[in-house]
Amino acid sequence: MARASTSRTPSSRPALGGPARTRRNSERLRQRLDELVAHGDAGERLPSERELASDFGVARMTVRTALGRLERRGLIRRLQGAGTYIAEPRLAQPPLLTSFTEDMRARGIEPGSQMLGQRLEPADERVAKHLGLAVGDQVVVIERVRTGDGVAIAVERAHLPAGRFPGLEAVDVVEGSLYDVLAVEYGCHLRACSQRITAEAADAHAASLLGVPEASPLLRIERITRDVDGDPVEDVSSIYRGDRYELHTEHLRSPDA
Ligand code: GLP
Numbered sequence: 001m002a003r004a005s006t007s008r009t010p011s012s013r014p015a016l017g018g019p020a021r022t023r024r025n026s027e028r029l030r031q032r033l034d035e036l037v038a039h040g041d042a043g044e045r046l047p048s049e050r051e052l053a054s055d056f057g058v059a060r061m062t063v064r065t066a067l068g069r070l071e072r073r074g075l076i077r078r079l080q081g082a083g084t085y086i087a088e089p090r091l092a093q094p095p096l097l098t099s100f101t102e103d104m105r106a107r108g109i110e111p112g113s114q115m116l117g118q119r120l121e122p123a124d125e126r127v128a129k130h131l132g133l134a135v136g137d138q139v140v141v142i143e144r145v146r147t148g149d150g151v152a153i154a155v156e157r158a159h160l161p162a163g164r165f166p167g168l169e170a171v172d173v174v175e176g177s178l179y180d181v182l183a184v185e186y187g188c189h190l191r192a193c194s195q196r197i198t199a200e201a202a203d204a205h206a207a208s209l210l211g212v213p214e215a216s217p218l219l220r221i222e223r224i225t226r227d228v229d230g231d232p233v234e235d236v237s238s239i240y241r242g243d244r245y246e247l248h249t250e251h252l253r254s255p256d257a
Pocket of ligand 1: 098099101102158173177179225234238
């Protein structure tokens with residue numbers, strides 16, 4: 001496996017002493033780590049804490065703090081006893097209404113699903129409100145673990161009005177895309193969605209479905225998707241791995257500002 005090096009042209013700045021030198025060495029270490037992470041490849045191993053401490057003339061604790069900062073931002077992974085590695089880049093959801101399948105394919109990643117449940121259920125108050133139904137009306141629930149190149153990225157639970165999509169509870173959405181099924185089988189074309197995004201820590205169940213340690217950061221995305229006539233078509237609650245996924249948004253400034 002490739003290994004990043006810390007070597008650089010020696011600094012030409014005058015020698016400093018005491019706290020000023022410590023600060024400058026820590027700053028050089030942080031800058032160098034940022035460079036390694038920005039230009040290195042995913043999976044590349046970083047020098048050990050001991051090497052970094054000695055190369056930059058800083059305490060091991062300073063190195064740990066600098067690495068902790070990168071780890072919290074999801075840029076590196078520290079594996080107990082096995083070293084520190086540059087993390088896989090996050091998968092971006094663009095500011096367009098796209099399906100999971102489209103998001104993955106756009107990045108050359110093979111989308112996949114594991115079915116957790118696909119059934120008819122009476123709508124509760126929240127789902128009924130979001131889908132413009134009466135409480136107790138039938139909805140199709142589709143619960144899937146979504147994978148990219150076989151790795152779990154998200155768990156999605158979608159509710160769709162059963163009256164609008166008869167038989168959807170039996171259509172295969174493991175191999176294919178739900179949005180393709182809506183378009184091809186039901187002539188339903190989607191136009192817009194609104195999303196509410198919040199942060200949460202993985203509980204034991206989510207952690208086991210996503211293959212991450214308990215308490216790992218997750219993004220919860222609650223989406224209501226509407227068709228070309230503005231009617232609500234799906235109400236989806238998803239959790240995405242915070243270390244593998246990011247959302248891009250665009251905002252227009254009000255013309256009155
Ligand atoms: C995204 C959305 C979901 C939607 C899904 C459809 O993940 N967040 O709301 O249900 O795409 O994906 P696909 O068409 O790949 O089944």
